[in-house]
Amino acid sequence: MTTRTFTDDQLRRIGGLKWTGIRAKDGSPTIGAWVAEMDFGTDPQVADTMKSAIDDGLLGYQPTWLAEHVSEALAQFERCRFGWELDPAHIRLAESVLLALRATISHLVRPGAPIIVPTPNYMPFLTMPGELGHPVIEVPSLHGEAAHGRGWELDLDGIRAAFEEGAGLLILCNPWNPTGRVLSAEELRAVHAVVSDYDALLFSDEIHAPLVFDDSSAFISYARLGPEFAARTVTATAASKGWNIAGLPCAQVILPDEALRQRWDEFGSEVAHGASTIGALGAITAFTHDDSWQREVLSDVRANVDLVEDALAGTPVDFTRPQATYLTWWGFGAVPLEPSPAAVLRERAHVATNAGVTLGTGYEQWARFNLACSNDVTSRIIESVLGVLPR
């Protein structure tokens, strides 16, 4: 199997958000290096499943048998890919990871309790809690020498201080969008040592777990580390990033703890209701079929990461090699680009990235780059970045 690649014109004609959603002020189209979509289409097996459902007219309301099939498929995936033995009866369907987070905050967290977001982090984590009446406490993560050779590390003292202020939930993103870190079991245990001192929960967003580069066994779910971890944890995942089907919402919530699961089941049907039937069927195929397409995607993305790492070595751009996901995090603090790297790249080089400030306060001179693209696009992104750096 080979992953499909498209020209810029084809990608714009196909019309995905990544290649059509951002234009320069003069109207010029941009190279799409921002939102978490891939330029590789999807796994042909996943596509075939979804096409058959359309051909068969399976386009009505969510059938009652579907959730159980998704749970079984995810349990199989977690066992085969990561070695986590999960009971399918402990898995619930959700429309999306973000809706699962919204429900967690609304129903399981003390009213008004602050929500801890280690930054940099996925943009909606910073805005959604406020919409629900929960202030966000941003905890900037450790970087550089302070991160003990890991590139990026959670600031556990900062997280503890936030719990001392009364926080009710810690949002953990593992693998970590945008740094690409896969947190080790040792790091997760250290997080638990903090969380367990408080009356608080943890939301573990593992949506990027299918995209671990080198050794999937390196990835470990927080809730898998023991019943005392699971008792305080809502884990959410989906096939949407790993197989590029985010427009067909379907996610899963893993709740091995009986008491927490019972609480979830009081409102869970409203979270599951909007999951798309075709998205769920795609997820089942994604989780249970041969993974050769995804391995190829990972090898393509890794080759792009190699290119970026080589090209940026010796430049002032701060880049830590990711362990997972095609989202990458580039720092321009040593050569500030005003008003922001994302704006400069968009206007001067017609490359669309995510502005760092949307991923956390203090990251004004950072940008998030999506490397789920061809080698050629990666080379042009690199050229553009080198071209806007002050000489």
Ligand SMILES: Cc1ncc(COP(=O)(O)O)c(C=O)c1O
């Ligand atoms: C870390 C993370 N969580 C959640 C999402 C969105 O997932 P969903 O569409 O299931 O809400 C994304 C999308 O990019 C993401 O990167």
